[in-house]
Amino acid sequence: MIKILDVKRLHIDRPLTLIGMEDEVDRLVAAWRRERPDLDVEPLEVLSRVSRLARHLDRARRLAFSEHGLEPWEFDVLTSLRRAGAPYQLSPGQLLTQTLVTSGTMTNRIDRLAKKGLVERLPDPSDRRGVLVRLTPEGRDRADQALAGLLAQERAILAQLSQNQRGDLAGLLRQLTAPFDNIPG
Amino acid sequence: MIKILDVKRLHIDRPLTLIGMEDEVDRLVAAWRRERPDLDVEPLEVLSRVSRLARHLDRARRLAFSEHGLEPWEFDVLTSLRRAGAPYQLSPGQLLTQTLVTSGTMTNRIDRLAKKGLVERLPDPSDRRGVLVRLTPEGRDRADQALAGLLAQERAILAQLSQNQRGDLAGLLRQLTAPFDNIPG
DNA sequence: CATTTATATCTCGATGTCAAGATATTCGTG
C-alpha cells in the first residue's frame, strides 16, 4: 500500500507564500544563517518550533481554562485523576510521571486542590509511606467541563491541517517523544 | 514532481511496535477513549505531544546549557541579540516578541544579565522612552559556545527521524505556528 | 534479624514569571 504525498508536503523549492505563511522560526533560522554561516542550524527548524508552539498553546489554554475557573496546572492534575477511571485516585508519584513536575511541586498542587475541595488525600492502605489522591465529585465535573472546552479550542487550532497531516504530525512527534517517555530520562 | 512516501509515514493499521514505540500520549489518549468514549480526543494526539515534548526539551536544554554556565532564559536573550548581528543590540520590546515573555519578565532578565556583564543598557538615541540592550563581547562568546552545544544535542534527538521526515515535521509545525506568529496573538 | 539501600512523600528557601498598573514619551487628529 503506497500513498501519494499531499502536494502541500512536497520538498520543492518555491516561495513560502505558495504553501503557507512564514513564521518566527523562519526568521530566526535565516538570521542564524546570516550570522553563523559556518553552523548547520537545521535542528532548530523542528525543535524551536516545538518550543515556541508549546508556549503559544500554554497561553491559549490558560484562556480556555479561565472560563471554567481552572488554571492549567489544576487541569493537568484533575484530568490525570479523571483518566484513571473510578474511583479516580492515584498516588502522588503516579501523578508526577504524568505531569512532568517535581515532587515538591506536586505536593504543593495537591495541597491547593484539596483546599479548594477538588481532591482529597487518603492514606494508601497497602503502603504506609504512600498517599492516594482522589478526585471529589466536584473535581470530576470541573475536569470534564474544562476538557470539552480545551478540545474545542484545539480543534480550531488544528483546522490548519488536513486529517492526514494531523495523523502524520502525530506520528512524527511520537517518534521524538517515545525515547523520553520510555527510557527513564 | 511526485514523491513516494517513506514507508514509516504510511497510515496503516498495525501494531505500533512495528513502526516505533508507544509514548505517554498514546496511553493518555487510550485512557480518555475508555473513560469518555463520547468525546473525540484526536486533537490531543498532536497538541499534547507538542507540550510534552517541549517540557522534555526544556530539561535537556537546561543540562546542555549548564555546561556553559548559562540558564535557558539567558541563552534565549543572548542569542536573540547575537542573531541581530553587529552591533548586537535590540530594544526590550523586540526581545519580547522573540522570547514570548512579558515585559516585566524581560526587564528582570536584562537586569540580571547586565549584572553578570553579559549585556549593557544604552539609551535609544531616536526615542527617549526606549532603551537598547547590547551584547558585551563576553556575552557574545557565551552565546556562541552554548549554541554549538545545543545544536549537537538537538541533532542527537532528531536522529530518530530521516532527513525527509525532519523537513515534513518542520513544515507541519510551521502551519500551526504561523497564525500565532503573524496574527498578533 | 540487622543493616543497607531504595522508595514515597513532604519541607523549605530561592527564584523566575506573570499580571496589572505606573510613568514617560511619542503619535495621530482636528
Place this chain on the structure above:
DNA sequence: CACGAATATCTTGACATCGAGATATAAATG
C-alpha cells in the same frame, strides 16, 4: 499646536516551580 490615544519600559506583589534535603517506610542482602 493641543490633547487624547498609543507605545515603551519599568515597578510591584502574588505565586508556582524547582532542587536539595528531611523523614518515614519498605525491600534487599547477608
